[in-house]
Amino acid sequence: MLAAPHRLRRRVDFAATIRGGRRAARGAVVVHYGFAAAAPPVPENPEPARSATTPASAEALPPPRAGFVVSKAVGGAVVRNLVKRRLRHLVRARIDALPRGAMLVVRALPAAAERSYTELGADLDGALARATSGRRR
Template sequence: MLPAAHRLRRSGDFATTVRGGRRASRGSVVVHLTQPAQVGDEPTKAGFVVSKAVGGAVVRNRVKRRLRHLVAERVGKLPPGSMLVVRALPGTAFVGYRQMAIDLDLALEAAARQRSPR
């Protein structure tokens, strides 16, 4: 379970992360990651977006539970103060737990990668 201190709760935080963060999509998930300019003592926070396109309420809740569990295992690897939004794509309900974990790992790796200078 993702501790309360690590959850995004305000809509403004979601909007800031989605609009200003790095976006990466892999398989069944899209992640938006905002990393702080300076590493502080703020906890890394994560939020989830699972729309009705994923399925009914039972399916959406199952997908959210799986994503929360996967992110809870990985939240310590992100720099303190980071904000993460994980969005489930419509086909996520049909993806197995292991594949969802692989998709999340690849998306987080891609979003965390520094942009190369031009």
């Protein structure tokens, strides 16, 4: 299970990452990689706060977040949940390598149902490397 701050939950975040992010496919997964928009500025309080809040913390980007899309084309509910659990576990081990503000959507293709855990890991690593590299095709 991914920690709560690392979960991508809202439909608009999924849509923004898929539409505006970079896409890379390897084997049985497609990775959409994008960045969160900067947080809106916090209005200044006319009286300074006595807490230890720093202005930099208000503008800090959120931690990297990930979401998963596993359609019915992958298989029945049991197969979809198995694929989703495997992908979640694989991403959990790799999410700390992503920069703050990164958003990642991992979409499983129907071939993911037949892939082993290590094969899914290799596909995910290849797709992530391609999506996070600086070059475009």
